[in-house]
Amino acid sequence: MDSFETSILPILAILAALTGAALLTLAVRLAANYAFRKVPGFARRSAKAKLPVFGVFSLVGVRIGLSLTASGRGWFPAVEFATMTAIIVALCWLTIVTLGIGERLLLRHFTAQSVDNRKLRRLTTQITLGRRIVTALLITLAVAGLLLTIPEVRALGTGLLASAGLISIVAGLAVQSSLSNVFAGVQLAFTDAIRIDDVVVVEGLWGRIEEITLTYVVVRVWDERMLILPSTYFTGTPFENWTRNSPKIMGSVEFDVDWLAPVDELRRHLDETLAGSPLWDGRTGKMEVTDAIDGKVRLRIVVSAKDSGDLWDLRCLVRESLLTHVQSLHRASIPRQRWEHSPRDGYSPADAPRPGIELVSAANPR
Template sequence: MPFLAIAVALAAGLVLSWLLRRAVLRLNRRLTALHDSSRRAKVPLRLTLCLIGVRVALALTTEDAPWRRTVDQVLLIALIAAAAWLVVAVLLIIESLMLTHYSVDVADNRRARRLRTQVLLARRVGVALVVILALGIALLTFPDVRALGAGILASAGLLSIVAGLAVQSSLVNVFAGVQLAFTDAIRVDDVVVVNKEWGRIEEITLTYVVVHIWDDRRLILPSTYFTTTPFENWTRRRSDVMGTVEFDLDWRAPVEAMRAELKTLLAGTDLWDERVGILQVTDATSGFVRVRILVSAADSASLFDLRCLIREELVRFLQQEHPQALPHLRWETVGSAQPQASPQRPQPQLEAHHRQPSDPHDSQLFTGSIEAVQRSRAFTGPGEQAFEDREKTLSAHG
């Protein structure tokens, strides 16, 4: 008799679960996403209804015996686990339905990303609470645990202090994660710059944030990082962004020709969102002219591709059309400061006996010490009169 009752209860649970699922789908047939997401609750719903039916069948067909109390205890714990599984599945279905109405695959997806972040965090918090409550209820089904409940509640103050000190850092991260979700500081798919790394917010949990770096690396940061450290959020208000391309060129750079080429490039690409596209000379020092181009795009990925396109095309344009605008280094050779003697007017050469210092004190032979100065005073040498007498003597004998 009990086995027949259990079989009937299992059959009734399966039929009832099928009827409930069909009724929900028929009432919400406009929600196409519900048909796919409702499959998550199929197994936990069947399990919950079957466990309820088995417990009722055993209670109606068997007497109160030790074996029945043991089986009933096991079924009760299994029922609590199945019910928790069903609640988690329902939370997942609600999350899928809410995210379906707000797509992030659009240009201005700020509202969708904000809702997605909050829904994901709320679902995670809900799942954690359901698991904790299910575990607590399952433990309370044991009489010994219920007897200890009064003592545990009496020492709750001391336990809370000890637990708070033990998990202080974890609780700080949990509160920081909740703060990030509901203060709209960052959202899933936001473009951020953290630790000089450019990337997107891929996942926000209660304790950490995953940043998808542009080169496919993942940067894992604690939630407290985003509440205590400054960082850049490029899509805080809008998804469209602006960026620059800079060139250091020669002073002969054709600014007007580059400006015309830039307009042609922007008109021929879909990466530009037609908001900003200007070329300016921002500096002219140290032998170079700095040309800066400011452009805009619908999102950061398009902006990166647009900047690369402009850089490549303008480099090619300057190489082919205006090579004189490329950076050059110049230098001059400065000659000796003393004038060179003219070859047409050679300097007169004096005879050896005429080349003497005008003042004997100018000679290095009589400088450098007191004795040398005294020698210079004693030395006179032949004067001009001696040379004239010598010339007269030679003329007379000649």
């Protein structure tokens, strides 16, 4: 009978630990939901922490229960080591999940409160990258804690510390590029050089910052491709940031016409086009003659929009509108090529064409 009780006690202790962990998890969840009831979306987002919380409580309970009921068993040291390892992993998991929940709640709060898009994108970048830095440190500490639970590794601690200088030099040389990317990623996050959703031009490609990590930056190019660049690219290579201070932006449209083109009429048509387009933000809309050589007059139209996406569409609209207007009402404004006929050798003056200037359309030369 004593043998049976001795055998059943560890099982009962495990069952009691699991039951107590489930009750504690429920109590903590209810208390947290009540304490943060005024935070929108807390109950839904905090649901992801149920499993790691239960894991921590159950593992702690199992360890305590077994130490009270089976400390003298031959298998207890192995189980003790396994539970300690599992507790370290569970604590690391719980902390990482908690950081993720806090990140989402903070971002939602700032999104609802902030009206400054630039400030919001800066906070998003810093909070996201800060969470990743802390996560990397936690994983490193967890791995170190797991190694220290092994007696053989703990016994080697003195020798490792003695050779730490040499190991640091070798490791620094081996991961020099990786460490430089890590430091560059931290620099990007806290110097506000780029932010998530910034519009940039890199490697001759237009795109938006999709993700910033400790070692690389993901840029979504205009054709939906993902361009992955090391963090050091943005600290050592010049690049264009179109939304550094404000998403508002200006752009130009180049348009060639003939010398006979009615510039004032085209300018009035431009004003009508801009006034009727919701893409134009009303800041800048003008037409200027920037060149008049080689038989052509170059018009430069400068327009503005609230962001780069609207600017692209507005430039295309202005170009198409002017093209249609010229084709429909001012065909004489289409660029032409001019030749002057002169007598050639072997021809008599009577056979030579009449002197003068003849206008020949480039689209339909004679």
